[in-house]
Amino acid sequence: MLRKTTCFLLFLCSFFSIGQAQSVKKTSLLWEVSGNGLQQSSWLYGTIHITCPEDLQFSAATQSALKHSKQLFLEIDLEAPDAMAQMQQNMMLPEGQSFKSLLPEADYALLATWFKDSVHVDIAQLDRFKPIVAVSLLSRYLLGGTCAQITSVEAALTKLAKESGLTVNGLETIPEQMALFDSIPNTEQATSLVKTLKERDKSREMMQQLIVAYRKGDVQALHDLISSTPEMENYTDLLLYNRNRKWVPILNEQMQKGPAFIAVGGGHLGGTNGVIDLLRKEGYTVNPR
Template sequence: MKKICCYLIFCLLPLLSLGQEPNEKTLLWEISGNGLQKSSYLYGTIHVICPDDLKISATTKTAFNKTEQLYLELDLDDPELSAQMQRSMASNTHLKNLLKANDYEQLASFFKDRTGYSIDMLGMIKPFYLLSYTYSPMIGCNQPISVEKHFVEMAYKQNKNIFGLETLQDQLSVFEKISQRKQADMLLGYIKDFEKMQESFQVMLKEYKEENINALVKSSSNAYSERYEYLLLDRRNKYWVKKIPKISQEKSTFFAVGAAHLAGERGVINLLRQKGYTVTAVINE
């Protein structure tokens, strides 16, 4: 359970850059112009990574140090978050009632062999949440971590407040639109294609480490149907971009969200540029 609980001068954006998608390879972007007194920063994260692969550059640390507060997708500093998450995970039916007997046995065998957990014991957890138990075997380390958690620790050391661009309920509403039977079918499909999923994750991890957000957003889009891409990425991007300007006006802010949200025509960078903000790539020194 814990693993689960456990993102300047008054210059307007030049007309020629309106609507342009980002081309630079970097996870760090400076937000300025359009009346902002101080720059804010936008950083692309990956939610699950092995500790040895986590690298925060000196350039990113410098940008973080300049800001006054941290905004993630969720407020990971919220003491109620863990309890809310556990409540939302609870299912009113056991997983075995959502799958055919032979499919359930295949899932039980996978969990026993790959994760060490009994699916019978975990069966009252909604299927989507069971994916978190597969992270370790998928990425190849026993204690995967998140980039967001690292930024939370940096914020603690600097006595910076931590906030979320959306609530847990906002985030979970995406999954609540998908029936548990459909979730169970998707979980089963994930298990059946587990080796392929491992390969896909390694591709995305390589793209992330290369800070190639354009390739990353394409890889992420390939993993979703058009409907789920809208629910998981596009809709949330629009919602965040309504909030980011006001937050940035009030205080210089370090925004850290999933890297797949940044690039593309409907990504956060382009949506901010369409609102008149200058969003500039910050390249590692």
């Protein structure tokens, strides 16, 4: 469950992100980064983090770009030796707190019934975990209405990268990414979870729309769909724009060392504060491929 939850944490960082003006007009998941002193091109790739297995059919251009890179950069490296231990440690509530205490009794009872009937989990097993674990289970269930199985784009890219001898790195550490969610009150996360459950048909429709946009390679549509979600509008800078700005200096340094393949949530690419436009402002040429 920990690895699945980790993948979903990545998904949330893109799913709950509020957009601004449209700036990326062309559609592609793969973008070539050149110029500004680079001896060889690097590559940006938009992911949706968890999706259906049929979406792992990477284009020939994507496979070639990855094969000819020296490093793969993901938001976090799920293959790091202590990744799962760090994740488990950071998913626990502080001593003395419980998931049950975050919600009114009626809402907790609603969740308990749903978890028992739909995912066959006794909600008491989640009592020491932060709400994000319950959110992960619910959202994987909702995505299950779109495809029979769920898989990770990052895991597939990591496998291909290792087969080609690339090193794999994270733009963030697990504690850094978990700290993003710790900035959002646990009570607010729990309340949002209940709302999502009560509006699960609407939430499932939203996920279906995201997958359609992803299959078209339309990162701007992903950005626009994400921008329509009101739940996290107070956390735009926290979950999206501040992270984009933090990543750009790292990418500046690493791309100058050699060709890099950078795979981050598609919601991070579009918009005037997206990674594509931020790299262009640094002097790079960024074009769809």
